Amino acid sequence: MSSLSNKIDFAVIFSVKNANPNGDPLNGNRPRTDYDGYGEVSDVCLKRKIRDRLQDMGKSIFVQSDEKKTDGMTSLKNRAESEEFGLGKNAFNIKKSTPEQTAKLACEKWLDVRSFGQLFAFKSESKDGVSIPIRGPVTIQAAFSLEPVSITSTQITKSVSGEGDGSKRSSDTMGMKHRVDSATYVAFGAMSPQLAERTGFDNEDAQTIKQILPKLFEGDASSARPEGSMAVEKVIWWQHNSKSGQYSSAKVHNSLRKHIEQNINNGMEVLFDAALLRDSIKTALPDLDVEIIDGF
Template sequence: MSLTKKIDFALILKVTNANPNGDPLNGNRPRADFQGFGEMTDVCLKRKIRDRLQDGFQLLDESGKAHGEIIKENIFVQSDEKKTDGMTSLANRAKDKEVGLGADAFNVKKANKDETAKKACEKWLDVRSFGQVFAFGKSDEGAGVSIAVRGPVTIQSAFSVEPVNITSTQITKSVSGKGDGSKRGSDTMGMKHRVDNGIYVAFGAMSPQLAERTGFSDTDADKIKAVLTKLFEGDASSARPEGSMQVLKLIWWEHNCKAGQYSSAKVHGSLKVNADGSYELNNLDGLVPTEIDGF
């Protein structure tokens, strides 16, 4: 059974001396808008959700505590360092008979688009959650078809509550392969950037109408809910040291029907987050959210 009720959610995130989402077109500086408000893109957040689903997690009980067995999900869009099937591209993963759907599923003469989309949604949780476009040119083997899956789970970019202060530090890198080691070449010098402190807020929603098309269920929603509370576990790096990124709170609104009692804009607008991470909720009549602490 697909999702039985509309869901809205909000994430309150804390950044301390870390680069939450570097911009490769700007020297990997933390993303920020022209007014200085920090940003973590929706693509960045979905990448972390996919990784946590793939790594393994436990569902949450009514009090927000993890319980039960460890669950690991099949993910279509895998990051390079977390590949579990040896596939070198999304096309290979989709068309492989063992880990994917087989080449015939994407052959213009043999494929049934609706059937292929249904099988892809059944196989990969991220496809039935966020959607996916399977587009292969006619020059590819067994291709010649484009299939678009529209997912029911949408996430906005996270923005900081106040403008962030970005600190840049010059560093030396152990990457140089030139010279005799007596002089530092230009390729050994680099820059490292960080956000000193920041509180970020991201909003999202789950649509029952779109869930009917992909088979996204209440159980799938619970899985997304579980990994949102531990978004940064297993995500540490030089740019994001362990403990520098934290989920402070997950606010979870479950409506009492598929259409929703209120618009997502009104629900999201009922939350006001302060610069210290505290927040105020203007509870809407008949819609009381669940407030869950981060992992």
């Protein structure tokens, strides 16, 4: 099967209402913000959600979260070397295989590996071993809010099970819970046909990711992100007419940024009206195919 035939750029616009979209463990799990107060959701967080949605579709995923683990493997190493769920130990032994062969097998088996890439450790006769870097064709930037965010922090009490026979209630402990009151975020991404040739990422894989982006937060509810508190509003999908693309990704993404800057004071309904959004982008990039997809 041939690899990705056309360069693709995309953007995901999502809203947050009374939720913590991405807590910072180094800052008391407060929602991430930059130095100017704009909300941030890391690229790692977004890739985690993409992997989870792909796994919900039944796709084979290498980097599985503990909550969604389907094979019982206790580590990535165990999954990679598993005979049943992975490539087997021989694939990582210099006497049995080569790094190139192992990388090819990993890309064929796991969709997230051939999409985002991965780094594998390869056993060799030297003490240091050999690393197998797989550079993926799909890149995603961190998402940032359109305006500085307002964060509300609430003190809560947490009850835990007491020791002994359970007849005595343990003392409550104090904690904090944080949320973004209301904000809209935008994340940009791209798919490179040149890198796709190395991993085998093809048009069908690109369409699979396109299919799950509008429902990125379905099945992702938690105490910090209650059901319905986060929603994809729009997915913007640009498909170029060649592998190299008509424009750089920076120019493509800036067409949306410019539309936002010009219309942000008109309200969100106007800002992300599909017809106005399409007209604005097509004015900036008239010969580039663009699709506006509503969130799920």
